[in-house]
Amino acid sequence: MLQIRKAISFNEHDVFLIPSKDSTFLLYAPTLRKLLRITTDLALRISGIGLFQETDDRDVRAVASLLKQSLKNAIKPFPMHLRKSKFFHLALGLTKDCTLNCLYCHADAGKREDMPIEVLYSSIQYAFETAQKNSLKGINISFAVGGEPTTNWKLFTSCIERIKESETQYGIPVHLSITTNGYYGSNKRQFIAEYFHSILLSLDGPPEIQNLHRPSRAGNESYSIVRDSALFFITNVKSFAIRSTVSNHSVKKMPQIVEFFFKEFGNQYHLVFEPLVPLGRAIINTPLVSEPSQEDFVKYYIQAKELGKTHGLEIRTSAANHKRLVTSFCGAMSIPSFTVTTKGIVTTCERDSEGDYYWYGKFSPESKDFVLEEQRINYNKALLEMPQKCRDCFCKWHCAGDCPDVRSINYDRCYVNRSLIQYELESILNEAKNKVTKGGGKNERSPNESSCLQRGIS
Amino acid sequence: MNEVLTSQAVYSEESAEILADATLTFEENLIVEDSGDCPRYGCTCINYEKCCGCIIQ
Secondary structure (H helix, E strand, O other): OEOOOOEEEEOOEEEEEEEOHHHEEEEEEHHHOEEEEEEHHHHHHHHHHOOOOOOOOHHHHHHHHHHHHHHHHOOOOEOHHHOOOOEEEEEEOOEOOOOEOOOOOOOOOOOOOEOOHHHHHHHHHHHHHHHHHOOOOEEEEEEOOOOOOOOOHHHHHHHHHHHHHHHHHHOOOEEEEEEEOOOOOHHHHHHHHHHOOEEEEEOOOOHHHHHHHOOEOOOOOOHHHHHHHHHHHHHHOOEEEEEEEEOOOOHHHHHHHHHHHHHHHOOOOEEEEEEOOOOOHHHHOOOOOOOOOHHHHHHHHHHHHHHHHHHOOEEEOOOOOOOOOEOOOOOOOOOOOEEEOOOOEEEOOOOOOOOOOOEEEEEEOOOOEEEEOHHHHHHHHHOOOOOHHHOOOOOHHHHOOOOHHHHHOOOOOHHHHHHHHHHHHHHHHHHHHHHHHHOOOOOOOOHHHOOOOOOOEO | OOOOEEOOOOHHHHOOOEEEEEEOOOOHHHHHHOHHHOOOOHHHOOOHHHOOOOOOO
């Protein structure tokens, strides 16, 4: 049995050999922006001798020649950690309380603990003063830390009022965004729609899925109220998306979720599917719901995405993105994100609702200011380093090692990342084929038309 | 979407073992590079695919 090398090098650019359909291989050189479908026999020869233009092998030479032509188009993965934002990013964890009792809540929300008003107002002041001092263009304030931000309605509205007053006082524009459970009535919906620019609503599917995953604190159904919130936000908020957490219970129903939402809500929003991650209450509720198998998630996500296309509904997931080459998954660790927990701890990640893992500062009641630790900032930045296991993976510049927080709990969604990127690469080649076919040319041949010899691959 | 630039290239004459060819644009890198001007951020950003990912649940 012959062993094929997954990754080889051409002029210091990675070239990956990926087993594909019909006994062919994809040859993928991401930084050279080149994608080929080649025969298995050619893949084996490239794996054996490498890519040299001087070789006697005419077909290997042809590939090397194509890659050489691509050198002029080469790009470098974007260094996400060096990204400079012209906005100050403040994330507020107003409360650990929640009106729902979701089986998988990452933050195990439902505790009566709110951010003290002194910490809240100081956080807002810090954001405006920092933006002013650095002549930034504006401030983004997001609510996605810990519990449902609207649970303590008085605290929530006081927060928004303070932000709007500060916006006028400092003359610095604010962009407000929120992740919310939508479990409230029309007055609250109207308030949120009036002030927020972007809303991400957690709604997992039709009633049987939503009510199982996301019951109320009293154990009642939540679908009908959240549905009304979705309908209201779709027509009253410009930037709106629905986020569906996918469990072992709902994974095979992803296409049905798309169909159901299309009938309920139309297509003027984005639908985001994310696999359940075993964190928080998801760990103790495994008899009821647990993470979906990655194979199922890929299979049904692709079906859902294809169905979404037919309905004009954009389906997304945060797994690897085939449209970009980047050096790290997100910017939170390196900016660093200024996320304030209910206890006044400053952390980089909105998932770190207690500030246990990525903290780098805290609110000082004495000075009424935030004290930041340079050493911790550097520690968090170091977490962005790509794991050794990614070295030979064709996905490495797409997922960039994936979310550091997911890695920290040893949750590995490499199968999802690799499968979805390969699906997109195959689609691109099909699209290229269709374009050429429509144009009367012929840029894709069956492997049987060529003279390849099929060999076993291990 | 990725704009796919098909290559009407030399390979058809030179190799019968190259079955298909596409040149990728990675145009979202331009968006990421320009994201300093983006007022959205992180886990609440519904366009999050373009500069970071969200897995809060």
